[in-house]
Amino acid sequence: MTTLTISCKPLTKSAESQVDFGAELHGLNMEELTDDDFAILHKALYEHQVVVVKNQQNLSPKAQYELTRRFDPSAGVYSHGKSIDKRSVLHRDLTTIPRQPQVQVIGHGFVKEYEGLTNLQLRHPHHKAFHKHPIPEDEDEGFTHFYRWHIDSAMYDLDPPLATSLLAVQVPKGRRQICRYDDESGTKLDVPLGTTAFFSGYRLFELLSEEEKHFVRTSKVEYAPHPYIWMSKAKSRSNGLGIVSEGLELSEEELPPFEDEKVKIYPMAWKNPVTGRLAMMVYPTCVRKIHLEDGSILDNLSEIRERLYRLQRRAIDPQYVYTHDWEEGDLVLFNNHGVMHSIVGSFKDGVEVRLFRQCNMAGSRPPLGPEDIL
Template structure:
C-alpha cells in the first residue's frame, strides 16, 4: 500500500477556489505503482497537486511521471513548435539535451544547468504580447496575467493530459498586484513569478443553463500552425484571448498546411474519474465555432467574443489560485481540467529557474457524447 497522503488546499471563506492539494510522503524519484495510483486519482480529483521538497528530482524522473498518465505518449507536447522561429513560444523555452521532453524556463543568466551552459532565460512579459501595457515606471509593482492557456500544440498532436513544473531557483520576497485592466477594476495580489491556475470545471459550473447547453454541443476549431498564425496578434489586457485587429498571419503565408492536422475539439472535456465537465478552450488560437445545428461561426471577432463571454467569469480574482513557489516545489497539474498563466515582471538580476514537462497525448479529449478526433 502507498504511504502517500493527500491534503486539500484551504482558502478563505470568500475564495471561489475549490481545487488543489498538497501530496505528502512522496518521492518523485522513487514512486511505486501504488504511489502512482494514488497520485493519479488525486490529480483528477484535485486538478493541481503540490509536492514539497523535491529539488533532487531528475529530469528523467520528471518525464517518467508526466508520461505515466499516458504511457503511449512519447513526444514533447508542442512537438516542433518551439523550433519554429516565428512561433510565439520560441523565445520562452530551452530544451535539456539529455531529456528533450523537459524544458527549462525562467529568468536571468545561468552559467550551467543539466548540460546547458552560459544561457539567459527570459520570463515572458506582457509588454511583448498585450495590445496595451502597464507604464514602465510601475513595472515592478504591477503585473498582468500573460496568457491564459492549456499546454497543447493544437495542430496534429493531442493535448497533453498533465504538465509538471519543478522550481529549481526562486527569487523571493517581492509581491505584485496583478491588474486585469479590462474595465472591471479587478486585481489580485500575487507572489512574484506565480503560476496562476483556474478550474475548467468551475468555469463550466458558472455558466447559465443555456450557456451550458451551448458549451456541451459546440466544438472549437483551432487555426493551423496556431502559434505562428497569432505571432503578430496582441492579447487582451487580462490575458484571456486576443484583440481582433486583423494581425493574424494569412493562411497562405503559414508553413504548408496539412488539413488532417487541423483540430476541431469539444468545448467541454470530461474528467476520467469524477465525470464532471470542464470548459477547456485555449482562447488565443481559436478560429471557428461549429454549432450543434451545423452552423459554423467564422467571424473571428465574434468567435473570440463568444469564447470570452463563456470564460471570463472563471478567471475572476476569487477564482484564481496563485501558487507561491518555493525552491523544490514540484507541481503536477491536470492540463485537461485547468487553465493556467505565467504572471510577473522580474528585474534583470532576479534569477528564476524552472523545469517544465508535458507530452502530447496518444488520444484526444472526449466530449459529453462522443470521442472527437482531428477533423
C-alpha cells in the same frame, strides 16, 4: 510501499476565495514511485486538478519525465513537437535539456550552467511583448498582468498533454506584485512574484447558465493551423484572456504548409476521465471557428472572440483563481484537460533569477468529449 497521505490545503487565505481545487501530497518518493503510489497520485490529480509535492529538489529530469509520462504511457514527444518554428511566439521561451528532450528549462535571468546547458540567458515572457495595452514601464516593478491564459498544447497536429509537471529549482524571494486586470472590472489581485495562476474549467462550466451549458456541450471549436505563428502579430487583452481583434492574424498563404487533417477540432466541454465532470476548456487565443450543433459554422473571428470572452471571463474573477506561491523544490502537477493557467509577473534583469523545469508530452488521444463513455 510508501506511506502516502493526501491533505487538501486551502489554496488561499482570503475569506472571499471560492477556489475548490488543489491538494498537497506528502510521503512520496518520486524517484522510486510504486504502482500503488502512482494509483493514488493519479486519482488525486483527477479529483483535485492541481497537485503540489514539496521538497523535490533532487528530482532528476529523467524521473520527472518518467513520472509525467505515467499519466499517458503511450505519449513520448514533447507537446510542441521536436522543434519550434522561429516565427512562433513560443520560440524564445523554451530551452530543451539535451539528455531529456521532453523536459524544458524555463525562467528568467543568466544561469552559467545547468543540466548540460551553459551560459543560459532565460527570458520570462513579459506582457509588454504580447498585450495591446501593457503596463507603463515606470510601473512595471510593482504591477503586472496575467500573460496568457492557456492550455499546454500545440493545437495543431499534436493533441494536448494529459498532465504537465513544473519543478521550481530557483525562486526569487522577497517581493510581491499587483496583477491588474485593466479590463471593464477594474480588478486588482495581490500575487507572489512570478506566480503561476490557475482556474478550474469544471467550476467555469458550473457557473454557466443552462442555455450556455447547452451551447458548450454541443459545440466544437476549430483551432488555426500553426496557431502560434498565425497569431504572432496579434495582441492580447490586458487580462490575458484572448486576443484583441485587429485583423493581424496571418493569412493561410503566409503560414508554413499545413494539412487539413492535422487542424484540430475539439469539443468545448472536456470530460474528466475519473469523475466524469465536464470542464469548459477552450484556448481562446488560438480559436478560428466554432462548429454548432446544427452543423453550421461560425467564422467571424471578432464575434467568436467576444462570445467566448463572455463565457470565460467569469472564471478569472479573483475568488476563483489560485496563484501558487512557489518555493524551491515545489513540484506541481496539473490536469491539463481540466484547468487553464497563466504565467504572471516581471523580474528585475540582472538581479532576480528564476529557474524551472517543465515537462509535458503530446497526448496519445484527444480530449474526451461530453458523449465519450468512461
